[in-house]
Amino acid sequence: MELIHLVMDLVVPPILLIFLLVILPPYLLYKFVNAIIRRFTMEDLTGKVILITGASSGIGEHLAYEYAQKGARLALVARREKKLQEVAEKARKFGSPDAIIICGDVSKSNDCKRFVDETVNHFGRLDHLVNNAGIISAFYFEETKDISSSIPLMDVNFWGAVYPTQFALPQLKKNKGKIVVVASPAGWLYGPDTSIYGASKAALVNFYDTLRVEFGSSVTITIASPGFTESEMAQGKHLTLEGKVEVDKEKRDAVIGIFPVKSAKECCKNIVNAVCRGDRYVTDPSWFTSIYVCKFFIPEIVEWFFRLLFVTIPQNAAKNAEAKNNISGTNGIKEPLLTNKQN
Numbered sequence: 001m002e003l004i005h006l007v008m009d010l011v012v013p014p015i016l017l018i019f020l021l022v023i024l025p026p027y028l029l030y031k032f033v034n035a036i037i038r039r040f041t042m043e044d045l046t047g048k049v050i051l052i053t054g055a056s057s058g059i060g061e062h063l064a065y066e067y068a069q070k071g072a073r074l075a076l077v078a079r080r081e082k083k084l085q086e087v088a089e090k091a092r093k094f095g096s097p098d099a100i101i102i103c104g105d106v107s108k109s110n111d112c113k114r115f116v117d118e119t120v121n122h123f124g125r126l127d128h129l130v131n132n133a134g135i136i137s138a139f140y141f142e143e144t145k146d147i148s149s150s151i152p153l154m155d156v157n158f159w160g161a162v163y164p165t166q167f168a169l170p171q172l173k174k175n176k177g178k179i180v181v182v183a184s185p186a187g188w189l190y191g192p193d194t195s196i197y198g199a200s201k202a203a204l205v206n207f208y209d210t211l212r213v214e215f216g217s218s219v220t221i222t223i224a225s226p227g228f229t230e231s232e233m234a235q236g237k238h239l240t241l242e243g244k245v246e247v248d249k250e251k252r253d254a255v256i257g258i259f260p261v262k263s264a265k266e267c268c269k270n271i272v273n274a275v276c277r278g279d280r281y282v283t284d285p286s287w288f289t290s291i292y293v294c295k296f297f298i299p300e301i302v303e304w305f306f307r308l309l310f311v312t313i314p315q316n317a318a319k320n321a322e323a324k325n326n327i328s329g330t331n332g333i334k335e336p337l338l339t340n341k342q343n
Contacts, residue, residue: 054133
């Protein structure tokens with residue numbers, strides 16, 4: 001058995017290299033031509049039924065408006081009824097012929113089944129499932145006292161997309177529908193104070209990449225990775241472990257760093273257009289993909305840069321501030337702060 005592996009170690013790499021040299025040129029040509037064709041054959045969303053989770057603010061809210069402008073019928077899901085009503089009213093003004101609201105928590109399987117069933121019962125069908133709901137935590141792993149307090153993050157970010165997908169799948173396959181997954185560059189970047197959040201998004205990407213293999217062409221999956229976009233997180237709002245909403249500009253700066261924040265409207269417009277084209281992935285702003293390329297070719301340098309940006313500089317700044325104010329205590333975040341994006 002070991003001999004077989006030794007032979008494969010020697011034979012497979014050169015064979016694979018030759019295969020890539022042969023297949024890559026025609027494949028790239030195919031991708032180029034296909035991209036042009038898709039731009040002129042975008043899906044008509046008029047009358048289509050779209051279910052969006054986390055629709056009461058941020059990316060979810062603006063996705064609702066973009067779908068509404070294309071004439072789609074909407075089922076808007078979140079926990080805050082008043083905010084949902086406001087979004088639904090605006091969506092109707094933007095052109096949606098029908099928009100209903102359903103209060104629900106995506107981390108609860110029963111809630112997910114209920115809001116999928118209510119959508120189908122009201123509209124008679126379901127064409128797009130947009131898994132947008134999510135929360136974010138920011139803390140240094142070695143400095144937290146109770147890591148189990150991050151369990152809700154995985155419940156919302158990962159299972160909060162898996163549950164609706166399971167219950168919506170029969171309708172989506174019936175209508176050759178689409179699943180839209182709002183992931184994050186954090187799934188493949190290094191955010192030292194968002195390790196658990198990044199892990200939840202990485203799990204999300206791997207899960208839906210695998211579903212592509214299972215579903216084939218019966219259901220189209222688009223994985224969106226928006227960068228820092230206008231949202232409650234970008235405003236510094238977070239949900240404490242006691243369930244209180246607070247504003248922490250320092251925490252916002254710690255998570256976002258020097259990166260610019262993009263308009264949610266423009267980001268969502270690009271996402272919906274990518275979905276209508278049938279794109280597999282969309283990263284917005286697109287320059288984030290250059291960081292992915294750097295990570296592939298020069299991972300050590302990217303790691304050094306992110307450590308400098310998110311660890312060394314913040315820690316030195318905190319030490320200087322502590323020394324200046326002569327305040328005793330420790331630096332860092334001892335308990336996770338959860339930014340509420342599920343709404």
